[in-house]
Amino acid sequence: MPDMIESRRNWALWLGFLLALGALLCNAAFFLNPPAQRAIPWLSVLLAGVALIFLVRGLQRAFGQPKVYRGKFLSSILALVSLLLVGVAIFSFFQARAIPASAGAPKVGQKAPDFMLADTSGQPVSLAQLFAPASGDSQGVPPKAVLLVFYRGYW
Protein backbone atom coordinates (compact mmCIF):
# COMPACT_ATOMS: atom_id res chain seq x y z
CA MET A 1 0.00 0.00 0.00
CA PRO A 2 1.60 3.28 -1.06
CA ASP A 3 1.79 6.24 1.24
CA MET A 4 -1.65 7.89 0.97
CA ILE A 5 -0.81 10.97 3.00
CA GLU A 6 -0.97 13.99 0.72
CA SER A 7 2.05 16.21 1.17
CA ARG A 8 1.35 19.89 1.61
CA ARG A 9 3.44 22.92 0.99
CA ASN A 10 4.77 24.50 4.15
CA TRP A 11 3.33 27.94 3.36
CA ALA A 12 3.97 29.27 6.87
CA LEU A 13 7.69 28.86 6.35
CA TRP A 14 7.64 30.52 2.94
CA LEU A 15 5.51 33.38 4.25
CA GLY A 16 8.00 33.81 7.09
CA PHE A 17 10.82 33.98 4.55
CA LEU A 18 9.01 36.58 2.42
CA LEU A 19 8.19 38.71 5.45
CA ALA A 20 11.81 38.55 6.60
CA LEU A 21 12.91 39.62 3.12
CA GLY A 22 10.38 42.47 3.26
CA ALA A 23 11.71 43.59 6.66
CA LEU A 24 15.19 43.88 5.19
CA LEU A 25 14.05 45.50 1.93
CA CYS A 26 12.40 48.26 3.97
CA ASN A 27 15.91 49.75 4.17
CA ALA A 28 15.85 50.25 0.41
CA ALA A 29 12.60 52.24 0.70
CA PHE A 30 14.48 55.17 2.29
CA PHE A 31 16.20 55.85 -1.02
CA LEU A 32 12.79 56.55 -2.56
CA ASN A 33 12.32 59.35 0.01
CA PRO A 34 8.65 58.49 0.68
CA PRO A 35 6.44 60.91 2.67
CA ALA A 36 5.83 58.20 5.29
CA GLN A 37 9.51 57.53 5.86
CA ARG A 38 9.17 57.89 9.65
CA ALA A 39 6.97 54.81 9.69
CA ILE A 40 9.38 52.63 7.70
CA PRO A 41 11.67 51.63 10.61
CA TRP A 42 8.62 50.47 12.57
CA LEU A 43 7.19 48.66 9.57
CA SER A 44 10.50 46.83 9.23
CA VAL A 45 10.43 45.69 12.87
CA LEU A 46 6.77 44.70 12.56
CA LEU A 47 7.49 42.58 9.47
CA ALA A 48 10.47 40.99 11.23
CA GLY A 49 8.31 40.13 14.26
CA VAL A 50 5.50 38.60 12.19
CA ALA A 51 8.13 36.73 10.15
CA LEU A 52 9.40 35.10 13.35
CA ILE A 53 5.90 33.88 14.24
CA PHE A 54 5.47 32.24 10.83
CA LEU A 55 8.97 30.76 10.93
CA VAL A 56 8.26 29.08 14.27
CA ARG A 57 4.92 27.82 12.94
CA GLY A 58 6.59 26.50 9.79
CA LEU A 59 9.31 24.68 11.71
CA GLN A 60 6.73 23.19 14.06
CA ARG A 61 4.95 21.75 11.03
CA ALA A 62 8.11 20.49 9.36
CA PHE A 63 9.28 18.68 12.48
CA GLY A 64 5.88 17.85 14.04
CA GLN A 65 4.25 16.42 10.91
CA PRO A 66 7.23 15.43 8.75
CA LYS A 67 5.05 13.13 6.61
CA VAL A 68 2.77 16.00 5.57
CA TYR A 69 5.26 18.85 5.43
CA ARG A 70 8.35 17.26 3.95
CA GLY A 71 11.87 18.46 3.95
CA LYS A 72 13.14 18.86 7.48
CA PHE A 73 16.54 19.72 6.05
CA LEU A 74 15.35 22.29 3.50
CA SER A 75 12.94 23.78 6.07
CA SER A 76 15.82 24.28 8.46
CA ILE A 77 17.93 25.98 5.80
CA LEU A 78 15.07 28.28 4.78
CA ALA A 79 14.35 29.10 8.43
CA LEU A 80 18.02 29.81 9.07
CA VAL A 81 18.30 32.17 6.07
CA SER A 82 15.08 33.91 7.14
CA LEU A 83 16.37 34.23 10.69
CA LEU A 84 19.51 35.86 9.36
CA LEU A 85 17.41 38.39 7.39
CA VAL A 86 15.32 39.12 10.51
CA GLY A 87 18.52 39.54 12.53
CA VAL A 88 20.02 42.02 10.08
CA ALA A 89 16.74 44.00 9.90
CA ILE A 90 16.50 44.26 13.71
CA PHE A 91 20.21 45.06 14.08
CA SER A 92 19.86 47.86 11.50
CA PHE A 93 16.91 49.26 13.44
CA PHE A 94 18.86 49.59 16.67
CA GLN A 95 22.06 50.64 14.92
CA ALA A 96 20.27 53.46 13.05
CA ARG A 97 18.74 54.78 16.27
CA ALA A 98 21.92 54.67 18.35
CA ILE A 99 22.60 58.40 18.01
CA PRO A 100 23.45 60.94 20.72
CA ALA A 101 20.67 63.06 22.23
CA SER A 102 22.45 66.39 21.50
CA ALA A 103 20.82 68.10 24.50
CA GLY A 104 23.28 70.99 24.21
CA ALA A 105 22.54 71.74 20.55
CA PRO A 106 21.10 75.20 19.75
CA LYS A 107 17.32 75.27 20.19
CA VAL A 108 14.67 77.36 18.46
CA GLY A 109 15.03 80.96 19.67
CA GLN A 110 18.69 80.52 20.64
CA LYS A 111 21.61 81.99 18.78
CA ALA A 112 23.55 79.67 16.48
CA PRO A 113 27.28 79.83 17.30
CA ASP A 114 29.34 81.42 14.54
CA PHE A 115 32.17 79.43 13.01
CA MET A 116 34.66 79.40 10.18
CA LEU A 117 35.41 76.31 8.11
CA ALA A 118 36.98 75.46 4.76
CA ASP A 119 34.71 75.02 1.76
CA THR A 120 35.29 72.50 -1.04
CA SER A 121 38.08 74.60 -2.53
CA GLY A 122 39.76 75.04 0.86
CA GLN A 123 38.63 78.68 1.28
CA PRO A 124 37.54 79.63 4.82
CA VAL A 125 33.85 80.53 5.09
CA SER A 126 32.06 81.81 8.21
CA LEU A 127 28.38 81.50 9.08
CA ALA A 128 28.13 85.31 9.18
CA GLN A 129 29.61 85.45 5.67
CA LEU A 130 26.76 83.31 4.33
CA PHE A 131 24.34 86.13 5.14
CA ALA A 132 26.17 88.47 2.77
CA PRO A 133 24.48 89.07 -0.61
CA ALA A 134 25.29 86.32 -3.11
CA SER A 135 28.20 87.29 -5.35
CA GLY A 136 26.17 86.77 -8.52
CA ASP A 137 23.28 88.84 -7.18
CA SER A 138 23.45 92.33 -8.71
CA GLN A 139 20.53 93.54 -6.54
CA GLY A 140 22.63 92.86 -3.45
CA VAL A 141 19.76 91.19 -1.56
CA PRO A 142 21.10 89.24 1.43
CA PRO A 143 19.50 85.88 2.22
CA LYS A 144 16.82 85.95 4.94
CA ALA A 145 17.97 82.66 6.37
CA VAL A 146 20.56 79.94 6.02
CA LEU A 147 19.87 76.25 6.35
CA LEU A 148 22.63 74.40 8.23
CA VAL A 149 22.68 70.72 7.40
CA PHE A 150 25.01 68.59 9.51
CA TYR A 151 25.45 65.19 7.97
CA ARG A 152 27.38 62.03 8.64
CA GLY A 153 29.66 62.23 5.64
CA TYR A 154 30.00 60.65 2.28
CA TRP A 155 31.43 57.18 1.84
Add this chain to the structure above:
Amino acid sequence: MAISVDPPQVSRDLCRKAGYTFTFLSDPNAEVIRRYDLLHVGGGSDGHDIARPAEFLVDSARVVRWVNFTEDVRVRARGDEMLAAAKGLR
Protein backbone atom coordinates in the same frame (compact mmCIF):
# COMPACT_ATOMS: atom_id res chain seq x y z
CA MET B 1 24.75 74.71 3.40
CA ALA B 2 26.19 71.43 4.57
CA ILE B 3 28.82 70.46 7.15
CA SER B 4 30.53 67.10 7.65
CA VAL B 5 33.87 65.73 8.81
CA ASP B 6 34.79 64.91 5.21
CA PRO B 7 37.87 66.72 3.84
CA PRO B 8 37.19 69.37 1.13
CA GLN B 9 38.33 66.98 -1.62
CA VAL B 10 35.73 64.35 -0.69
CA SER B 11 32.96 66.96 -0.46
CA ARG B 12 34.03 68.35 -3.83
CA ASP B 13 33.66 64.91 -5.39
CA LEU B 14 30.24 64.53 -3.79
CA CYS B 15 29.11 67.97 -5.03
CA ARG B 16 30.30 67.21 -8.54
CA LYS B 17 28.56 63.83 -8.64
CA ALA B 18 25.32 65.00 -7.03
CA GLY B 19 25.26 68.43 -8.70
CA TYR B 20 25.13 70.35 -5.39
CA THR B 21 25.78 74.07 -5.76
CA PHE B 22 25.26 75.15 -2.14
CA THR B 23 28.14 75.83 0.25
CA PHE B 24 29.81 72.68 1.49
CA LEU B 25 32.06 73.01 4.55
CA SER B 26 34.59 70.62 6.04
CA ASP B 27 35.01 70.10 9.76
CA PRO B 28 37.63 67.32 9.80
CA ASN B 29 38.41 67.77 13.51
CA ALA B 30 34.71 68.08 14.38
CA GLU B 31 35.30 71.40 16.16
CA VAL B 32 32.06 73.04 15.03
CA ILE B 33 30.20 69.74 15.29
CA ARG B 34 31.32 69.56 18.95
CA ARG B 35 30.35 73.20 19.58
CA TYR B 36 26.86 72.37 18.30
CA ASP B 37 26.78 69.20 20.49
CA LEU B 38 26.24 67.00 17.44
CA LEU B 39 29.24 64.69 17.83
CA HIS B 40 28.47 61.03 17.28
CA VAL B 41 31.49 59.36 18.89
CA GLY B 42 32.57 56.33 16.86
CA GLY B 43 29.59 56.75 14.54
CA GLY B 44 31.62 56.51 11.33
CA SER B 45 31.86 53.33 9.31
CA ASP B 46 35.45 52.80 10.50
CA GLY B 47 34.73 53.95 14.05
CA HIS B 48 35.81 57.57 13.74
CA ASP B 49 33.81 60.47 15.17
CA ILE B 50 31.25 62.05 12.86
CA ALA B 51 28.26 64.41 13.05
CA ARG B 52 24.84 63.05 13.87
CA PRO B 53 22.31 64.22 11.26
CA ALA B 54 20.72 67.56 12.20
CA GLU B 55 19.23 70.53 10.35
CA PHE B 56 18.96 74.14 11.57
CA LEU B 57 17.23 77.07 9.89
CA VAL B 58 19.04 80.21 11.06
CA ASP B 59 17.81 83.74 10.36
CA SER B 60 19.99 86.78 9.57
CA ALA B 61 20.23 87.63 13.29
CA ARG B 62 21.75 84.14 13.63
CA VAL B 63 18.75 83.00 15.68
CA VAL B 64 17.61 79.40 15.19
CA ARG B 65 14.08 79.40 13.77
CA TRP B 66 13.58 75.70 13.04
CA VAL B 67 15.45 72.52 13.95
CA ASN B 68 15.22 68.86 13.10
CA PHE B 69 16.93 66.08 15.04
CA THR B 70 16.17 62.67 13.64
CA GLU B 71 15.82 59.62 15.89
CA ASP B 72 16.89 57.33 13.08
CA VAL B 73 19.80 58.06 10.74
CA ARG B 74 17.79 56.56 7.88
CA VAL B 75 15.02 59.14 8.39
CA ARG B 76 16.07 62.67 7.32
CA ALA B 77 14.28 65.97 6.91
CA ARG B 78 12.73 65.97 3.45
CA GLY B 79 13.37 68.82 1.05
CA ASP B 80 9.72 69.89 1.16
CA GLU B 81 9.78 70.01 4.99
CA MET B 82 12.84 72.27 4.98
CA LEU B 83 11.34 74.43 2.25
CA ALA B 84 8.10 74.78 4.22
CA ALA B 85 10.10 75.85 7.30
CA ALA B 86 11.96 78.45 5.24
CA LYS B 87 8.73 79.77 3.69
CA GLY B 88 7.22 80.04 7.19
CA LEU B 89 9.80 82.70 8.12
CA ARG B 90 8.88 86.34 7.78
